[in-house]
Amino acid sequence: MISGQVQGVFFRQSAHQVAADLGLGGWVRNLPDGRVEAVFEGNRGAVDKAVAWCREGPPWAAVDRFEVSEEPEEGLDGFKIR
DSSP states (O other), rough: OOOEEOOSSSSHHHHHHHHHHOEEEEEEEETTTTTTEEEEEHHHHHHHHHHHHTTTTTTTTTEEEOOOOOOOOOOOSSSOOO
């Protein structure tokens, strides 16, 4: 979960590109309360890189709060913007 100025700044599109570049599966979506939720699956090192990127986001974002939780893999194929 990513909070701050994270909607309307191409966060989802940028996260999609990061995930594609790293070969990750998962998804990203805007939430009604203004946060962005992202799920990444794949190689642990690649997931760590994607998570690190989310702490900053794209140039126009201003991340105020960042929460990470680990969950069992779902076997997601590809990365989608929801």
